[in-house]
Amino acid sequence: MPVVELDGVDFGYLQGQRVLSGVDLRVGEGEFVAIAGPNGGGKTTLLRLALGLERPTRGRALLFDEPAHRSSKRACIGYLAQRSQIRLHAPATVRDVVEAGRAPLRLLGRLSREDRRAVDEAIERVGLSHLATRPMRRLSGGQQQRAFIAKALASRPRLLVLDEPTTGVDVEAQEALGDLLRRLHEDLGVTILYVSHEFGAVEAFVERLVLVRERIVFDGPPSELPGMWHDPSHAHA
Amino acid sequence: MLDLEFMRLAFGAGAVVGVLAPTVGFFLVQREMSLIGDGIGHVAFAGVAAGYLLGISPVWTALGAALLGAAVIEWLRARRRTAGDQALAIVFYTGIAGGVVLVSAAGALNANLFAYLFGSILTVSRSDLAVIAVLGLCALLLIVVLLRGLFAVSLDEEGARVAGLPVAWLNGVVAMLAALTVGVSMRIVGILLIAALMVLPVVAAQRVAWSLRSTIGIAVAAGLGSALAGLTISYYADLPPGGTIVLTATGLYLVASLASWLRVRP
Numbered sequence: 001m002p003v004v005e006l007d008g009v010d011f012g013y014l015q016g017q018r019v020l021s022g023v024d025l026r027v028g029e030g031e032f033v034a035i036a037g038p039n040g041g042g043k044t045t046l047l048r049l050a051l052g053l054e055r056p057t058r059g060r061a062l063l064f065d066e067p068a069h070r071s072s073k074r075a076c077i078g079y080l081a082q083r084s085q086i087r088l089h090a091p092a093t094v095r096d097v098v099e100a101g102r103a104p105l106r107l108l109g110r111l112s113r114e115d116r117r118a119v120d121e122a123i124e125r126v127g128l129s130h131l132a133t134r135p136m137r138r139l140s141g142g143q144q145q146r147a148f149i150a151k152a153l154a155s156r157p158r159l160l161v162l163d164e165p166t167t168g169v170d171v172e173a174q175e176a177l178g179d180l181l182r183r184l185h186e187d188l189g190v191t192i193l194y195v196s197h198e199f200g201a202v203e204a205f206v207e208r209l210v211l212v213r214e215r216i217v218f219d220g221p222p223s224e225l226p227g228m229w230h231d232p233s234h235a236h237a
Numbered sequence: 238m239l240d241l242e243f244m245r246l247a248f249g250a251g252a253v254v255g256v257l258a259p260t261v262g263f264f265l266v267q268r269e270m271s272l273i274g275d276g277i278g279h280v281a282f283a284g285v286a287a288g289y290l291l292g293i294s295p296v297w298t299a300l301g302a303a304l305l306g307a308a309v310i311e312w313l314r315a316r317r318r319t320a321g322d323q324a325l326a327i328v329f330y331t332g333i334a335g336g337v338v339l340v341s342a343a344g345a346l347n348a349n350l351f352a353y354l355f356g357s358i359l360t361v362s363r364s365d366l367a368v369i370a371v372l373g374l375c376a377l378l379l380i381v382v383l384l385r386g387l388f389a390v391s392l393d394e395e396g397a398r399v400a401g402l403p404v405a406w407l408n409g410v411v412a413m414l415a416a417l418t419v420g421v422s423m424r425i426v427g428i429l430l431i432a433a434l435m436v437l438p439v440v441a442a443q444r445v446a447w448s449l450r451s452t453i454g455i456a457v458a459a460g461l462g463s464a465l466a467g468l469t470i471s472y473y474a475d476l477p478p479g480g481t482i483v484l485t486a487t488g489l490y491l492v493a494s495l496a497s498w499l500r501v502r503p
Binding site: 051053071074075077078079080081087088090091092093095096097099100101102103104106107108109111133135151152155161 | 263266267268269382383385386388389391392393395396397398399400401402403443446447448449450451452
């Protein structure tokens, strides 16, 4: 059963506008897929369609074999939003943030022993156990990003989705992030969708690269990527 | 001071408001909707005026108007028909204009109206206190029950939506709680100043807190302290309670900012 399936999808935010057209994409269980392309090329829109946050104007989007916009398996998704969408006005600690990742499994009441175990495990996986009670504001950009990945892992997801995870993170932290994702993929067998305008951090071990520019212009292993597209932020038609 | 029944009633109502307003305010500040209380307060003003015009208790018409205003703001914001601040502005200006027209039509520009706008320690009756206590406790209980979901949405709304949390419903609950807080607080703080008691204690707490829960705890302590100290000052200095409570909260914010600055100073 594919985790994500887009069949002949067209989409525009306004009538007559075409952000994506004729998109076909199947992502199977356990795959590590990087979705790249230039800014404005439609990769974030493709992600929103795959997650059911937008509905195709033509074609169909399935998530875990159900129409994506009314999928009953949303709690199986760990999602790392773009940093600009995460609000850290209050001094949340790493543990506060990761605990929020358990809410989709049980909305009401206090944290159970199982919740606490999952939170501890997720924090440990990203190597932040020693910083669990530290306010997020006092962490580096790379450490904050690892805390948000721990939040995404706290629900023990089958699908991990990362939207522009390297934005605002220095090169060293990008490499650490890539290493972390490789380990998570190997250890947990989780399906990973990695959306970015560049994929340098995961290029060495990602199995499949999808380049988006209104339509899918390349879909295969990075080693087969034509030279002219090697910098996908400037993908040519 | 506490020998006087009206002061005991005012302190009882002040204690409920001092705890409830910052607790609800935490989720407004975190969602960058600090001014929603102001918008709802101005709609409640139209509700007070409608109460005068229709000969119904202004408390209930104000509460009804506040709930309606909160629903409209959240509806506009959630459907992204307008940006959050524009949704607020539309409701804000409509509320104040409607209030002025209705008050004028009812011929009610008098001292009673000012008690609703800026609060009064003389106006809380036993039945008012009973209503304030019941509504306030229900609101706090609802927050405790939904705390995990409210935290998750206030931190990362998009992530919560992807993971299947009922984001629209939880946002609606926060808007309704803000309206309820305005309704509950109008006797003591006044509908034009209650928004400040939702925001200032939370912003003060953010300066010195170390986690989400400590932020709420410190904000509640600051809100309660501001309400009780403000009422005391109001009694001895013969000042309107709304203004003294809010100025006390401003003082606590300045103290918290100073403490924060001293802590991070090299």
